[in-house]
Amino acid sequence: MIANQHEKGWEIIYHRAHALLAAELAGHWNVKDRPIRWLETIAAISHHDDLEKEWEGNHLNEAGGPLDFTLEKKTDVNKLREHTENARYRGRWVAMLISMHMSFINEASRGELPELDSFLDEQLENQKQWRKELNITKDQAADAYGFLLWCERLSLILCHKQLPDGERALEITSYLNNTRYDVMQRSDRSVTVKPWAFQEQEFTVRVEACYLDQMQFSSNDELTEALKTAPIKTLEWKFVK
Secondary structure (H helix, E strand, O other): OEEEEOOOOEEEEOHHHHHHHHHHHHHOEOHHHOOOOHHHHHHHHHHOOOOOOOOOOOOEOOOOOEOOHHHOOOOOHHHHHHHHHHHHHHOHHHHHHHHHHHHHHHHHHOOOOHHHHHHHHHHHHHHHHHHHHHOOOHHHHHHHHHHHHHHHHHHHHHHOOOOOOOOOOEEEEOOOOOOOEEEEEOOOOOEEEEOOOEOOOEEEEEEEEEEEOOOOOOOHHHHHHHHHHOOEEEEEEEEEO
């Protein structure tokens, strides 16, 4: 989950809601610059965070507050493997992109656990095999994954409330097309991206958030029950060229 502190407690955005927001952003991408296998790529973006299940495992930090996923330290290789294997039921293209995402976020930890190293080696072999079977080049796969990463990064910026004040620009990523993209929020609260990457001149994206009115929880069960009954609000961002 994504946990943002507010004046009375916590604003919670589920992982899979963040992924859906990333897919919404992808859906507005400029037609002429869309990667190959467009709809399958959007499916991969929408499901890239299905690994995270808010009702399973520990979701409390040391202080008893909701644990933001960016602060999790433990790598569960069994969960990683299950996630990549489940992705195969959506097809090899989706599985390949999900596998590439697992590689991207875990390669920095190579050498820490033998089972993680084995998993990472498996992913590289799987990706190679799927590229061959799908008759695509490594560069084509990299372009599609770069697009997934771009959409995920912008979604996280929005969900984590990271848009700077004062109409200052924030880099999204430079992985896509070797181009630096920046996002900025104007004084009228509209959002823009430079260079403009979308088909429409303006559009709106949304995500749902839950609101908790307490700071600490005694157990995961207490947090789970609070989330199930928490009020929900829809957050919106209007993008304008």
